[in-house]
Amino acid sequence: MDYLKSVVPSQLMSERGSNLVVINPGSANIRIGLASQDTPFNIPHCIARHTKQVPKKNVQDQMLNNQLTTAQHMEREKAYDVIASLLKIPFLDEEPSSNSFPRKMGRVDGQNPQTSRKDLALTWTNVYEEASSSSSAVEPSRNEDATTESLDLKECTDSKEHVREQKFREFICGEEALRISPTEPYCLCRPIRRGHLNISQHYPMQQVLEDLRTIWDWILIEKLHIPRNERNMYSVVLVIPETFDNREIKEMLSIVLQELCFGSAVVHQEGIAAVFGNGLSTACVVNMGAQVTSVICIEDGVALPATGKTLPFGGEDISRCLLWTQRQHQTWPQIRTDMLSKPIDLLMLNRLKETYCEIKEGELDATAVVHSYEDGTSAGSHKTRLTALNVPPMGFFYPTLLVPDVFPPPPRSWFHDYEDMLEDTWHIDFPRRPDMSDGFYPNANVGLSMWESYPVFPNKPKKEEKVGIAEAVTNSILSTGRIDLQRKLFCSIQLIGGVAQTRGLVPAVEESVLHAIPPNEAVDTVEVLQPRANPTFVPWKGGAILGVLDFARDAWLHREDWIRNGIHIGSGRKYKDSYYIQGQAMCYINS
Numbered sequence: 001m002d003y004l005k006s007v008v009p010s011q012l013m014s015e016r017g018s019n020l021v022v023i024n025p026g027s028a029n030i031r032i033g034l035a036s037q038d039t040p041f042n043i044p045h046c047i048a049r050h051t052k053q054v055p056k057k058n059v060q061d062q063m064l065n066n067q068l069t070t071a072q073h074m075e076r077e078k079a080y081d082v083i084a085s086l087l088k089i090p091f092l093d094e095e096p097s098s099n100s101f102p103r104k105m106g107r108v109d110g111q112n113p114q115t116s117r118k119d120l121a122l123t124w125t126n127v128y129e130e131a132s133s134s135s136s137a138v139e140p141s142r143n144e145d146a147t148t149e150s151l152d153l154k155e156c157t158d159s160k161e162h163v164r165e166q167k168f169r170e171f172i173c174g175e176e177a178l179r180i181s182p183t184e185p186y187c188l189c190r191p192i193r194r195g196h197l198n199i200s201q202h203y204p205m206q207q208v209l210e211d212l213r214t215i216w217d218w219i220l221i222e223k224l225h226i227p228r229n230e231r232n233m234y235s236v237v238l239v240i241p242e243t244f245d246n247r248e249i250k251e252m253l254s255i256v257l258q259e260l261c262f263g264s265a266v267v268h269q270e271g272i273a274a275v276f277g278n279g280l281s282t283a284c285v286v287n288m289g290a291q292v293t294s295v296i297c298i299e300d301g302v303a304l305p306a307t308g309k310t311l312p313f314g315g316e317d318i319s320r321c322l323l324w325t326q327r328q329h330q331t332w333p334q335i336r337t338d339m340l341s342k343p344i345d346l347l348m349l350n351r352l353k354e355t356y357c358e359i360k361e362g363e364l365d366a367t368a369v370v371h372s373y374e375d376g377t378s379a380g381s382h383k384t385r386l387t388a389l390n391v392p393p394m395g396f397f398y399p400t401l402l403v404p405d406v407f408p409p410p411p412r413s414w415f416h417d418y419e420d421m422l423e424d425t426w427h428i429d430f431p432r433r434p435d436m437s438d439g440f441y442p443n444a445n446v447g448l449s450m451w452e453s454y455p456v457f458p459n460k461p462k463k464e465e466k467v468g469i470a471e472a473v474t475n476s477i478l479s480t481g482r483i484d485l486q487r488k489l490f491c492s493i494q495l496i497g498g499v500a501q502t503r504g505l506v507p508a509v510e511e512s513v514l515h516a517i518p519p520n521e522a523v524d525t526v527e528v529l530q531p532r533a534n535p536t537f538v539p540w541k542g543g544a545i546l547g548v549l550d551f552a553r554d555a556w557l558h559r560e561d562w563i564r565n566g567i568h569i570g571s572g573r574k575y576k577d578s579y580y581i582q583g584q585a586m587c588y589i590n591s
Contacts, residue, residue, distance in 0.1 A: 024239040024540040028290030035544035048177035048186040079401035121379035128166040178343040195243030195292035236265040239543035271296040277542030283492040288499035317402040319349040321392040333382040335372035359504030397468040470512035491527040500535035
């Protein structure tokens with residue numbers, strides 16, 4: 001204890017973090033790295049596998065609906081006009097007033113330091129195990145004589161045979177998987193979709209788990225350089241989003257401990273890790289990810305289960321809305337852009353969104369370079385004028401603009417025999433199954449007297465909300481039921497996730513949440529806290545801190561115990577109770 005009070009934090013992270021891997025899995029991206037690193041690797045959470053299936057599927061997913069209904073079109077257009085009125089820009093069916101005065105223009109190309117890199121075209125992934133060095137010699141020169149041309153044609157034939165003899169890579173992970181040409185014999189799989197394992201009749205559980213294992217194993221070998229035979233000397237901190245159910249967490253723990261052969265592991269909730277990552281103890285954490293947005297209130301380092309909200313939209317929906325907006329205004333080039341079946345288009349649209357979209361009053365246009373990717377050929381460049389760039393991110397406040405149900409959540413029948421991750425279970429007497437030992441149902445409060453007087457929330461939280469971000473935050477905070485805590489939380493809103501970096505988002509959240517608070521509530525101040533680090537990596541960094549500070553290791557699961565006993569360990573503590581350890585560590589930090 002004296003050592004912890006005297007040691008320099010960077011020294012502690014270096015000493016204890018060198019053999020601690022922190023994994024923060026998300027729907028679209030996974031953040032993973034050693035706790036001793038300043039920032040993790042941020043890698044697209046997908047895998048493309050070589051396939052001989054005929055006819056070939058480019059993308060394996062549980063997508064049910066790719067066509068909008070008439071009602072959805074009308075709701076979307078109505079939401080656009082409401083946003084246009086707020087931002088003081090022309091309505092969807094109005095001609096812009098650019099004839100009388102010039103629109104606000106974003107900087108073009110080299111003048112904008114952000115734009116120069118973002119405008120670079122993406123390249124197709126080489127799907128062969130070895131690069132073809134003779135591919136450039138395939139085309140014979142037309143200026144040579146007949147003899148030379150004959151020799152060149154022979155070399156051309158040999159080169160083509162060499163290409164045919166090349167072996168396809170068995171699987172390709174990360175961004176490379178998203179840049180595979182649709183003409184290549186590969187099928188893209190995303191094991192997590194909308195905050196849950198992407199299980200469906202088209203994507204069975206066994207394949208989802210195998211894809212997760214393969215992706216994580218590839219990252220460990222290729223990025224972190226940790227071979228399988230050394231992993232028993234490493235521990236893992238799993239920073240899990242609140243959207244996951246306990247069975248999903250159990251399967252991830254099995255992958256880490258049983259399949260990837262780590263020595264031990266611990267689970268921490270993403271919201272609590274985010275609070276740690278920003279050096280806080282109490283906050284309303286709003287996680288704005290690529291595919292799902294979640295809200296959870298944290299008090300003194302403990303998640304309040306009844307405050308959990310899940311919104312089925314994220315940054316990728318803003319990218320889709322950006323494309324829809326340009327097509328409505330007829331500013332998009334005449335190219336075939338389809339981010340659902342052609343993932344490389346999703347990468348391009350995400351870049352455009354990150355570079356040009358912001359929340360700002362007034363007409364906002366920019367000149368940008370849009371690329372077309374067709375059938376494995378080189379990218380085509382199209383310089384165009386994008387318009388209404390402040391509309392798509394406003395979809396977080398008016399979700400009918402985003403039409404998020406193109407990808408519905410996975411079917412829930414697989415999870416019905418497991419309680420929810422945030423359900424308040426430590427005061428509940430569970431009926432004992434005959435196949436479970438006595439140690440499986442311990443008194444969860446043993447040694448945790450500090451939580452005996454903590455308020456109980458017996459109602460299971462509502463899983464998904466069809467509201468905007470302002471209503472979700474307001475409802476979450478007001479559900480705590482205590483005016484002193486409500487006032488504190490309204491002044492301690494923490495935005496994390498990739499969308500949190502959208503320019504102009506903070507004042508928009510503060511204003512919209514303030515207007516969403518009912519007039520009879522005694523709250524008149526709303527404040528979004530400034531992040532101390534990149535909002536995308538804050539939960540990962542908090543997980544690293546938790547892993548290093550958790551010196552008692554009471555909540556850690558060891559590989560041998562997991563393989564032998566399943567979801568309970570020798571002490572009988574269930575893995576889901578690990579957030580009590582987080583609360584104890586938080587109390588130590590604040591003391």
